[in-house]
Amino acid sequence: MIQTSIITIGDELLIGQVIDTNSAWMAQQLNKSGIRVVRRIAVGDVWDEIWNALDQESKQADIILITGGLGPTADDITKPLLCKYFSGKMVVHDGALQNVINIFTNILKRPIIERNLKQAEVPDNCKVLLNKSGTAPGMWFEKGGKIFVSMPGVPNEMKGMMQDDVIPLLNNYFQFPHIAHRTLLTAGVGESFIAEMIEDFEKALPKHIKLAYLPNYGMVRLRLSSSGSEILSTEDEIQHYFISLQELVKEFLVTNKDEPMQQVVANLLVAKNQTISTAESCTGGYIAHLLTQKAGASAYYSGSIVSYSYKAKESLLEVSQSVLEINGAVSEEVVIQMAKGALKALNTDYTIAVSGIMGPDGGMKDKPVGTVWIAVGNFEQIVTQKFTFNFDRTRNVELTATFALNMLRKFILSLD
């Protein structure tokens, strides 16, 4: 089986200054094309480390995909290193040069300097992959039956190159197996409880079908994976097991697609041609952000009132001052008034209102950090629930958003 390693290069990856989102995206795209990633490795902008990584990974993998270190500045050493590694000679590439000139003249509208022109130089023994969004060209090398591809670390430049060139070229070069995945999402139940529920199913799975548990934020995703040479039989077989799996966990099933909670809610609303608004205190716009991540959100999402202050709650959501004073902002009474206020102000079919204490400060004796009140409903009926989350601020915000969306999902389904 053809094996792939991804090498990401950059000191910033080793001191944690940036999160590596590139290799996750690459792995996702490769996987769809039946290209199996077996290792991902990150090294710094250090000559010996990069050299060793190339040596090591090419011993284990057939395809080595490299990102990063192609910028025009002195800390970027990937290109001269690759030139030496593959015993090439640096030459100016006409297409890459035209691309640099075009980007500076027509897109950036900035003068070109010597340093930028050097971006058009490449080792003479590589196939050049043009970069449609930046100045650094990609480079495709072949050595000892192995493929090495170097791409820029800037996410959209790498993505364009992967989609337009790298994946099609790899598909021409190799014959990949078909990889099939099925993923479902459950909510409201722990990983080990699910494992008990499906123990017999899991034991009876054939060796070549793998089951993975992916717990996250109060939800557990279950993924079945298989690979085979025949598309149809691989898909048929995994679908058969996937149907059984759905049946076993149906009580907790949110979706049988690999999609996030907000997408499930969005799909429900689109199908019913209905709309939603939000009134957010502690989540500070995060639920709005989730609901607007995909294009087309305006079809079902009207907007949010992020009421981070008492005054905003009073003026925009008509929460009464006395209710705020008597119950505090984190209370059932306040989220009910917030929900009603949002329905009135934004005139949507449904709404979500949240108010809580996300931490690390602000906890009180009767309302510790992590206390959250959520209300969901429509003009006829509002449902509330109190939660206490025990995590850090970021995770408490994520959990609040997820549970609120799940409450709304159940509310909508309960009306059918």
Add this chain to the structure above:
Amino acid sequence: MIQTSIITIGDELLIGQVIDTNSAWMAQQLNKSGIRVVRRIAVGDVWDEIWNALDQESKQADIILITGGLGPTADDITKPLLCKYFSGKMVVHDGALQNVINIFTNILKRPIIERNLKQAEVPDNCKVLLNKSGTAPGMWFEKGGKIFVSMPGVPNEMKGMMQDDVIPLLNNYFQFPHIAHRTLLTAGVGESFIAEMIEDFEKALPKHIKLAYLPNYGMVRLRLSSSGSEILSTEDEIQHYFISLQELVKEFLVTNKDEPMQQVVANLLVAKNQTISTAESCTGGYIAHLLTQKAGASAYYSGSIVSYSYKAKESLLEVSQSVLEINGAVSEEVVIQMAKGALKALNTDYTIAVSGIMGPDGGMKDKPVGTVWIAVGNFEQIVTQKFTFNFDRTRNVELTATFALNMLRKFILSLD
């Protein structure tokens, strides 16, 4: 010099189903303690791959930190593998058992099942690190002068263990050099233009001080790094160079700390005891989310009106229907009215209003995808600017938020 490798384990990392945020966080924490990470590697839940990774990394590194694969389900094989790798015998650990019982009884309030109790089993030749937020204990092994530490992959469980146990224990075991970093943030200028501006400075840097360019979303961070045995001299030396660097780029300098744009704006507002609100269309709450990521945001942030529909713009922000109809939602007139509406509704010192077309759909001939109007200002004065971004939806939203915050920052500074 003591070298560290991080091994993250999980099939989900190799098919891109999750983004690895753990190893960035770990690298950050280790770096602060002078512990240098030289490699990060991700492998699947595959016996041979994990075994090979342990062999390989321990040849190159002195400390091998491992996360993932410790869950109670069948796909998690890290613990039995480590038991075999270090020739141990599985035994029940009393402290870990008490912890499992406590978590189920007092926190999760769910019945314990056999599978959960097995979480308390560990190889008899490791030092157990208790997990305060989950059931999987951490394991510390020593072999051939190398340290191996296995931690859960759940982020908050790993973080607690790193902070409470792993870093203090490593500091006892080794003598680490002092690592000094200085980072500044510039905006409005490209990476290669900065490289020209500071070329002489960069060439004159001593060998042991490294300069890195970290471009991102219309901004470039510059980072100087150095390491030495003496804290004071290392810090003094790098500070000397950092002051020169700031001077060279002062025209474009946003901050001389390693902090995001929203933090710079927050600091400005706190120092002036002033407040801000936002009126967001195309960013869908993302600016609000950025401004409320840190505790204490209520001191300067009042709230946001996320007006994703025409109706919301009219009813909540008093944008006039005729202005919307004549100019369209993405126009200078509309963002000015949105800004005025937000100032009035939320009564803050400043406001930000944005309206744009984030893509992939919705572009028009005279307003292509990526067109954004931003307004910032106060009750006396509103400043507007039009941008055209050429990226995908996610990045267009991030760029809009960054440029809007930078416009507000400049506006506030211009009043001094």
